[in-house]
Amino acid sequence: MSPLVAEFNNYRERMNEVILSKNNLVMKRLWNLDTNTYEAGALDKKTKEMLGLVASMVLRCDDCIKYHLGKSHELGVNTEEMYELFAVANIVGGTIVVPHTRRAAEYWEALVNN
Amino acid sequence: MSPLVAEFNNYRERMNEVILSKNNLVMKRLWNLDTNTYEAGALDKKTKEMLGLVASMVLRCDDCIKYHLGKSHELGVNTEEMYELFAVANIVGGTIVVPHTRRAAEYWEALVNN
Amino acid sequence: MSPLVAEFNNYRERMNEVILSKNNLVMKRLWNLDTNTYEAGALDKKTKEMLGLVASMVLRCDDCIKYHLGKSHELGVNTEEMYELFAVANIVGGTIVVPHTRRAAEYWEALVNN
Amino acid sequence: MSPLVAEFNNYRERMNEVILSKNNLVMKRLWNLDTNTYEAGALDKKTKEMLGLVASMVLRCDDCIKYHLGKSHELGVNTEEMYELFAVANIVGGTIVVPHTRRAAEYWEALVNN
Amino acid sequence: MSPLVAEFNNYRERMNEVILSKNNLVMKRLWNLDTNTYEAGALDKKTKEMLGLVASMVLRCDDCIKYHLGKSHELGVNTEEMYELFAVANIVGGTIVVPHTRRAAEYWEALVNN
């Protein structure tokens, strides 16, 4: 695993544990529901991850983008598909999405070249 | 065509004409580029429209939502798929997306029941 | 009930029924969770509704604002408290919150003067 | 005055009076400060109104847009300049700004053709 | 003081001095007004800080969140109350608030465990 990916995963897991240790029921149930949302249904898992990714891009949430990039990579999205998704995000969301696309491109390279 | 859909289309066309009549080159080229973005490529047109729709939902742009609902309907997205897309938008974007989902649901009924 | 409040409630209920009739499990569970979030806990219901309201104001979601204004009124928030909440929303979110504050003020009058 | 402009101004004035009648000091001082912000200084009034307008466009606040369109028209911004400003807003903010640009174009016609 | 808290405070103070040294009157008055907004009135200081915090969370402003976490800690908000506030922010704002909640949780631990 590339250092960029490992660092993201480690911080995420460590802080998720802190949050879950406080036993807030709404937070726990929201996270379970989040997992269910991306399960295969009428739409397959790959499509759903791409939906979650493009939503995260236009909302400019770098950590959400990294998470969905990782999942999309696991589910077999290829680089040409990914850049077409990036294009939709940049057209809908405008040039303010460009800096987030740079960081997404860097993280995608780390996932693909590993 | 339902009155809700016709009213949206008419206003959109009328004001697009006003904007294009001013001959601003950047606006014209952006609109051409917008059309290109949703052409079939590595991803098919249906997937791209769904990406544009979920992005519009989390950004809470009612008119953008209506436009992509219309295109998604033309491209054969069914109601079960649509509500799974709505679910992704509501989980990623939170309950502030709910009022926009209500208006999307109303417009979707108008498209489907026509 | 004032016409402004009745119109909001009617549309909301009618479209919620449409959405629930599609049996999307994620949407249903998100709505249940939304209800749980505002139950009394370490924070009381009035404080939680005010938190939901100020969040809705800075995110500029008029229908969310109306909903939480209604609940806040039921729970006994008075006009002076409400305008201090409006002030926080306008300082944090800036003058783009002002038009939403106008509509909130109109709806609040409809709730209070009924 | 065109009906579109008159309706906007009337509602705005009426609700501003309601808000000011509650004597919330933070709201009053914020509104005074808002007025000061657009006074001539190192930058002239026309430039400042255009800055306020483009900010309102990318934040997609229709009523803020209408207000700054009115002021920009009074200060002599012409249609070609206005559409170059629209172009910046659409490039920075993406195609989600387009529906707001349509409504801005309609309001601008009402101001210019009066 | 924990290093995380000290680093935030130091950078904030240092850059506030740079900004104030330029003598822009609007910036100075906005900052004074910001201070007034959170003074006790019809709502007490603790409630107002919580309103400022939840608004900062849904707007996903990490530095604003840190500032209001510090103030909330000083005013006696406890961890159970804080996580109920986090829950409101995550339900209203959706899962894009989660990464900001992780950083908020880390900072809250730094405040509480010092």
Place this chain on the structure above:
Amino acid sequence: MSPLVAEFNNYRERMNEVILSKNNLVMKRLWNLDTNTYEAGALDKKTKEMLGLVASMVLRCDDCIKYHLGKSHELGVNTEEMYELFAVANIVGGTIVVPHTRRAAEYWEALVNN
């Protein structure tokens, strides 16, 4: 060139190359269009850069802000003008713009004092 400016430019150029190497036509054309948007027309280049900057500030995109700060500096915007622009951004966008203004102030010092 100050280290802060050099670091920004280097990362930006390096990742732009990665993105362009994938030959996504929409991304390439959007970037060309972005360049055209800021060319002199009815509005001069300095005004257009200031429009792009204030839009980036209220949308709270730090990297976009840095880019337009660099261009504005090249085009002769002075510190007093810049802080009046900062004031518009903070009034329109609220105190959530303050942390981004701190980082903008730091970067501006790096540009001016070099």
